[in-house]
Amino acid sequence: MFTSQTSSIQDSFDVEEKDTDFDNEEIIGYNQKTQQLNCYYSIYFYQSTRSEAADVKMARTHRRSESTSDDDFSLSLVDTSLPSEAEPELRCYISRRLSKGALLGGMGNIATVELSVPEQSVGCYCCLLEQERSPDQPDGEGNGDYVVLELDKYVQGLQSSLSPECCLPAGQLSNLETEIRPYLSRWYEESVLHIYRVVQLVQGNISYLLHAALSHTHVEVTGTEERTQADVARFIKAASLQGLVQEDTTASLCKAISDDSHTDLVMDCSSTPPTFTNAVSNRFCDDGIQAFLNAADSCNPFLLRQILENFKLKAIQDMNNLKRFIRQAEMSHYALFRCFLFLQGCGNGDVLLQNARAEHSGLAEACGIIRVLEEFLSEQPQTAAAH
Numbered sequence: 001m002f003t004s005q006t007s008s009i010q011d012s013f014d015v016e017e018k019d020t021d022f023d024n025e026e027i028i029g030y031n032q033k034t035q036q037l038n039c040y041y042s043i044y045f046y047q048s049t050r051s052e053a054a055d056v057k058m059a060r061t062h063r064r065s066e067s068t069s070d071d072d073f074s075l076s077l078v079d080t081s082l083p084s085e086a087e088p089e090l091r092c093y094i095s096r097r098l099s100k101g102a103l104l105g106g107m108g109n110i111a112t113v114e115l116s117v118p119e120q121s122v123g124c125y126c127c128l129l130e131q132e133r134s135p136d137q138p139d140g141e142g143n144g145d146y147v148v149l150e151l152d153k154y155v156q157g158l159q160s161s162l163s164p165e166c167c168l169p170a171g172q173l174s175n176l177e178t179e180i181r182p183y184l185s186r187w188y189e190e191s192v193l194h195i196y197r198v199v200q201l202v203q204g205n206i207s208y209l210l211h212a213a214l215s216h217t218h219v220e221v222t223g224t225e226e227r228t229q230a231d232v233a234r235f236i237k238a239a240s241l242q243g244l245v246q247e248d249t250t251a252s253l254c255k256a257i258s259d260d261s262h263t264d265l266v267m268d269c270s271s272t273p274p275t276f277t278n279a280v281s282n283r284f285c286d287d288g289i290q291a292f293l294n295a296a297d298s299c300n301p302f303l304l305r306q307i308l309e310n311f312k313l314k315a316i317q318d319m320n321n322l323k324r325f326i327r328q329a330e331m332s333h334y335a336l337f338r339c340f341l342f343l344q345g346c347g348n349g350d351v352l353l354q355n356a357r358a359e360h361s362g363l364a365e366a367c368g369i370i371r372v373l374e375e376f377l378s379e380q381p382q383t384a385a386a387h
Helices: 024-030 053-065 087-099 152-162 176-185 187-214 226-239 247-258 283-287 289-297 301-329 333-346 349-359 364-378
Strands: 002-005 038-048 073-080 109-114 121-129 145-148 219-222 265-268 275-277 280-282 384-386
Touching (some): 038 176, 073 087, 176 187, 187 265, 187 280, 187 283, 187 289, 283 289, 289 301, 333 349, 333 364, 349 364
Parallel strands (some): 219 265
Antiparallel strands (some): 002 121, 038 073, 038 145
16 A cells, blocks of 8 residues: 655545546645655555355455445555554554445545644555455455555556465565565656656646547657656556547557557657657647646646546546437437537547547447537637647
């Protein structure tokens, strides 16, 4: 389990309780310099105490969505970098989440937790990693899962290190010193700071990278060292909708884009700031520029990460709205007009139609509606600007 802590976290970070719409106004108050953030990690061994073999399979299917009591599981500390007085408080918080069935296997979430650390308010990302089991291997017989805190895919890198072969009695790990602890100690650098470095590097041109990520455009980085190239690649991956849209849609988009050799975005870092070739943005991405710059100026990389997640969430919400409007437009000309107004207003019409075209490629009627919408938008002031 990982935590990253700051005094401003509680005001902006409790995404379980706040509206996650992307809003520049929310971070205007963070443009003052803040102190260097501390970051921590903890890893726990989670073990179900249920032993009834008859209902094992059904219990495993539904357990995460049901409320469970503390008698149903145990949670043991494996390793932590938290102060000794703060760790039991965090363990109590995780236990309450597990008791309510609020941690789903492989799905992380962020919340604000009050701990006995200097800044008190801690932004906490939590994810339950489940071990793979053979079909004839039941729960409750020495099997356990690990509760780990991090951001998106980073925790998956721990999966092989948490295999049964590495387990010692009482949930301890034989590779704790050699693999687990070094990996957990790098979480902030690997999952958060690269976003901060990229925003600091490109400044107001961050909209080009955001648009490239949303539109699945390949980005070529030249004139710089490997770390910057890796930072940009990881930023694009973090900002993209890959994994959040249907796999066949992503494959269709990538194929369509790869067929056009002129669509690559080229970022030349030999000058400061970097220059871009074939750069494209739109109003949706441009509207996000100030939010990213304000968070970067506040020296709050963790807040930047959350802004990026909210940006993606807003794009997904708009994509779902467009799909709903397209279905309605198949039966109503008025719905078609509403769809057009929506695309005009959202500022992301080019990206949304690109995704919709790939997703509905096998549906003739939907494709016809999309072509009409594209014609409508082409007759309006440009919604995407190329540079």
